[in-house]
Amino acid sequence: MYMHPKWEILYTEMLADIERCKKMELPETERTESCYRVSVNYWFREKELFMSRVIYDDMEEITFFKTVKPQFTCYIEYYLVLNQGLLFIPGTSEERLLYWQEEAKRHQRFCDRHADFIRYYESSKTDQDANYFLQRNNRNVAMPQERIYEDADCRSSHDHLVRGLFANRMYHEYVLEKIRQLQDTVKNDEEFLRQKVKD
Incomplete structure (x- = not known):
């Protein structure tokens, strides 16, 4: 998606700062919290930049709320959801695998709940953009569950759904990778136990 250079610079800086956080030698929950803080700080900078200009034409405003804002704020939601997911991981590999398999359903529930809007958004139609x-x-x-950061003075009726769509996709990818890793671990554990029984 095209992004105006003033947003593109800020977005690129945010992604670079998030990457730095992800590489820190910290437990995953602490890295996730750091990434969350980075994304919130960049949202405040983006919001301030948007609010500093008083008048936008309709197309500029639609572009901001349809494409620009969600590309920033989806990281806030993603890191909130990820942090919550990490806090409730059970003990054994088998339990963790079941847990992440349940978490994988989250994306589909979101898509089912907002199917009409997602179809519209992904179709590249524009007839409802003004609404x-x-x-x-x-x-x-x-x-309340949509108010994950302060934006009462800088929001449209549907930008939170675009944010949620992007965040849920990122979380789904994370969860699928966890499932792949755990399936390998469980398989290796089973193989180890079979070898031990033979010995």
């Missing part, structure tokens, strides 16, 4: 992505048409009250 979905202009602030003046936002008459929705954000549900």
Whole structure:
């Protein structure tokens, strides 16, 4: 997706800072919390930059809420969800595998719940963009679970769904990788036990 250079620079800096956090020699939960803080800080910078200009034409505003803002804020949601997921990991490899298999269903539940909007968004249609992505048409009250950062003065009615779609996709990829790793671990554990029984 095209992003105006002023947003692109900030976005590139955010991704670089997140990568630095991911490489820190810390437990995964602490790295996740650091990445979350980085993404929140960049959202505040992005919001400040957006709010510093008083007048946007409709196309600029739609572009911001449809493509720019969600590319920043999806990292906030992703790291919140990931941190929550990491806090509840059970003990054994088999239990962890079952846990992550359950977590893998989260993405599909989100897609099922918001299927009409996702179809619209991914179709590249634009006929509803003004309703979905202009602030003046936002008459929705954000549900508590959607208020993961402060944006009451800088939101459209549907940018949180784009954010959620991107965040859920990232989390789904993370979960699938965990499942692959654990399947290998469980397989190796079973092989080890079979060898031990033979000996």
